[in-house]
Amino acid sequence: MGILRLHRTKLSLFLGLVLLELLPLIVQAESKVPEKSKSDQHSKISKSTSRTRTVCRLFFQDRATQQVKWADVRKGKTLTLETPAVIDGFPDLDTESQNLVQMEQSLGTLMVGVRDQEAGQDQSGWVFFDSGVKEESHGNHSHWYYKKQPKVIGTRLDTAQGNPAHLYCYQGVFYLANDRNSGYTRLDPQWYRDDPKANIKTGFHRGGGNHITLAVAAEKTGYSTWIDGGGPQKGMVDVTRILPDGNEQIAYSFALPTGAIHGATVCEGKVFFAPADGICWCEADLNPLPGSQSKVKVQHLSLGEDPETKKPGRTGAFTTQRNYVLFVSGTGDTARLCLLNASLDEPALISVPLKMNEGNSPAGLEVVKTAWGKRLAFVFHNHSQELEQNEYLSLIDLDPNGDLDYQDAQVLKQIKVGSSKVEGHYGHHAITFDHAGRYAFWTEPGAGKIQAFSLKSLKPVESFSVSGVPTKVIAVGQQDRRD
Template sequence: MRKHIYLRGMLVILSIAVATPLSAAESSTNTAEESIPLVRVIWQDREDKAVHWGQFEQNGSQVTFQNQNTIPGFPELDTERNELVQMDRLGRVVLVGVRDDDDGNYQSGWVALDLGVRMHSHGDHQDCIYHEPPFVLSSMIDQAQGNPAHLYTYEGNFYLANDKRNGFTQFAPLHLLRKDDQQHGTFYQGGAGHITLAAVEGKVAYSTWMSYDEANAGRIDVSDLSKPGDASIAYSFRLPVSGLHGATANSGKVFFAPSDGVYYVDADVNLKQSGETVELKHLSLGQDAENNRPYRTGAFATHRNWVLCTTGKQDEAALCLIDAAAEEPSVIKLEIDTPDGLTLTTPAMVVTAAGKRYAFLFQDRKTGDKQEKLVVVDLDPNGDRDLSDATVIKQLEVGASQVEGHYGHHEIDFDADGNWGVVSNPGTGQLQLLSLSDLEFKGTYEVGGMPTKVLCIGGKETRH
């Protein structure tokens, strides 16, 4: 192993032997002077409130990492007053939310990035071309963006919640790339407070109210996506419990995360229902044995027809799996014993190059000094696409998180080929490269600052 580490912002190269062997042809053509990109990575740095990027490359039998520092043109934010909130990717376009400490009255909004990697589908694989470095497409940071927090992607569009405007903005990646008249998105009314939302078929959106007052506790607005602006809301309904913080859509159903378990409704894509006719269905996640309070979750993830979330604590902590396509969905709980002081994060899923379906969850530190870990779940051990037999197969030690409220958690994302995962360690200023073939870390990379949310794009570059 060879390692060269310079100051932050300069080139960082760490070479490691990789588990994936090279063919004779590849070995003969990959000289020390030629590096082939494997995956491009961007990450949020909570310390300088900017987005950084780097690239893993293959040089012969070695993998190197090039840390390229910040993305040129990214807006300069106030490191004390601004936060980078959620970010997500559709194709090569990334949307990043920006929040402030004054309900959006200081400066909040969003930044759109082009990651510069072109991916073209060729039947059973994708060709990847590393065309140019990442750059800023456009941004909107001002006093009129409503202090965004949650960001979602549904059916090829971004949905950014504008909390203090009681609504959300839909962005189409193609409009952002073209910088046309719709580059700033389309605003719809729906939801309030700390909004979470789910959109279905580009026709309707369900937006939650984070409210505990008698008038709006448990309220959910159903917005007609053919009617932008203040006329969007078709009707509203209420759950019997409040504390809404989480929503998603899957298989014609919409799921919500209030203070008691999970509720779901059938998606009303043709707007034939009303607030009085919506049928609410409840799924219990169990209750705390110490205080008898119902367990809840805070966020969902989806994989095919399955909805996944986490709940509970210590020996009652669990990954929950819900088959959304079932006529009457139920909760399957996979217990993951989690030491006191640690908490399970929302899972991230991948299908590997070998066809394995894995979920990755972190045990992040809330209090104390327990070792934090990455938990690997084999979602489908027998390969029948029924996840009811999911099982924990491995736990890996990771560097420290730096959790403060919603911020500072570990994150993981994956390359397009299903060969690699990249983990951020906020408390140690490091990234780790995980092989998805043997589920072992192959390198640790100093990037400095506080790397949090991480996104990957591309696989091994195609050179025809």
Template sequence: MLYHRFFRAEKLILALLLLLISAPFSSDLRGDEPNILTRVVFQDDDAKTVRWADLLAGSPPKLGPVQTIAGFPKLDAEKQSLVQMGVAEGMILVGVRDEEDGKLQSGWVLIDSGVRSEDHGDHSHSTYESAPKIVATQLDNAQGNPAHLYVYDNVFYLANDKLNGYTRIDPKTLDLKSGVSEIVKQAQFVSGGGGHITLAAVDKKVGYSSWIDRSGERQGQVDVSRFSDGKVAYSLKLPSGGIHGATSNSGKVFFAPSDGICWVEADLDASLGATQVKTHHLSLGKEASSDKPLRTGAFTNLGHHVLFVTGKGAQATLCTLDAQATDPQPTMIPLGLEEGASPVGPMVGYFLGETPIALLFHDHPSTSEAKHYLSVVELDPNRDGLFADAAILHRMEVGRSRVSGHAGHHDASILADQKHALLSNPGDGTLVLVRPRRAEEVATFQVGGAPSKVETIGGPSGH
């Protein structure tokens, strides 16, 4: 009797073992890496380098080991800095400037993120083939000390301020197997703009680049250049100078001079000439404490809308323009920030099954002890495709910024899952995963240093 019980138990154990062998193993049993939700790449303003980690699935999600990108150039922390970062076609471009007007070492670093994504209509599939790696570096005393980096139509445009032009790098046309020196040669220099260049590119054909001058013969000047030959075709004159922002959307080009907003119809073959181009001006009002015109410094695009911020403190406002309109007029959404706070953003995106939202940080001077917040703005509550009814959804407290010039600001990147956003807190050395529509903090990751500009590349790996 005892023998038969033992035999039955042995058969049961054997059957269970066979079932385990034949059944698909979980990732833990296989010893595989956990599912990757996205790849995180961020600038560390302390170390003057770019770091990365994978965000891993879990409850809550976890951040994998944080690493510096292998081979990233060692910069002089006192004399050099990183200037913005962009992503296109799985590639990352980072600008570098120095404190000696480009005479020390400035230029750019091109990085392969190691992420490949395929669009399958209603979803995309991402594979994480390798760690990020340096593809090419161009750092020397002849790169014009860039300050601004733009991405239009998945092409990089890096302003070379002291060279009166900009570098155009199209990841799709690069021969990545040709070696560093050959890749550098594939970058195109385009003449146009000067001082502290901001620029817009239209349909991979023509570029509009600005001069920063507030007075003199270059005041309000915008150069229009063809990419076919990289030369200036003609120049426009805006009614005011100090241009510090530009973008293109829906066949129009928008500029941010010292007074309000200006826009022109895009000239795709740069054939009209300055006298045939009509410049439109939109006033944003005046500062509450003076007669100084309100202005903005940068634009963000979302579909056929152009978004930007103006004012500070109680006068801070989010503005939206429908670029498809014949006569676009700004919709103004008061933000009501704390005294001394400046709006940073907006970072915008569409959320799964929801209306689009904008994220705006309330940044303070580094000497301020005030709390920092994030305003979440619902852009299209009635779902009519217009942003005329945009309204603040809620605000949530976030970590600290550490503003120093153009560095040390908060940043945010909306994940491919269209549910989460990753925020950077330079003053706290943290990255925070949030669900903005719920004002919910999901996880905080201590990464050290001063994480500022952050990008998330790729969606769930689907192991």
């Protein structure tokens, strides 16, 4: 029995020693199992939270730095805006003597005008850049790719660009008004898409002067205006045949009943102008020949009279949607959105009262067809910076019953917005829409923010703080349906 106890004791001692040696290995093996499990779990969480989709790419002008910045809007559980960056290759402008003016987009490219404080004798002109967004068309839908960063394609800043103020895009082609040169520059982004390595091609066309507004009909005829309110160029419109390489010859000119023309557009084969008194229009001439001015029949449409100043009602800019020309007019309680059905032989005025506060005027009109088929117009309530009051945006349903007749257009709501930072022609609110019509994005210059707005719920959904003073904004692309 003693010997047996002795063996048992030795055996227990031996097993104990073995267990002591194996214990670290067992603990290590056991500890690896939960660590791996936690790692896998963390990985799954990271992947699920990082699954965001690109909604569109925003480009906005920063009034504080005179730069164009960009950032992608991403969608996960909420909308987010990536950190804005300056476009690669964008020129350094003098914030005291140069200003960015109008900006437009076409075929994945953008163009922005540059104006100087020395009547074009310093450094004015334009910047043309690639958005980095690629659209792949599949007939009834497109796929959008955001893999490349934006970059400047070409810049022209010198003393020979005529100090532009207005930039237009007709039929996908850019037209920059060279005010002091009495003409405009044509730049077709399709040449860049066809051959990105080719030299930039532009064509200068003679027509208009001082502060040019422009309408281009069917890529064939340019109607360029003079701003003069008196003298030999009062109400003058120059008509020029559009050619790829430019055209120094004006085919003919004609005059409107009043001058101070500050707007022009084309819709349904008609050309519309915004002079000092009401609206003027004429049939578009797609084969302008010298001496044909006698064939032009200028029609006039009155916008009434300002009840206080007794001056004729007028507007300063147009936008179009389908067969309608849209514009704003009036101030305070006489402010209104106006529509003209350009397909009619005699377009009649449709007015939608906007009911603004005293001292406010309608501005920044833009129109969108949403992804859900609604046609909406947005108008900001503009006022001078000295006027301290809340700021608003009017939202108008252009076609409540969906019959494509805008006679029943009506205001849906007024939305409170962040402050503007108005300095003359600059610092106003601006709005843009993604290509699908799911979201609107507007700038609030005084607050340094960009607001995202759902075009489905018709409510603000997110607010993004950005550095500087964001003004003009453009959205390129839409959320890829494959995401």
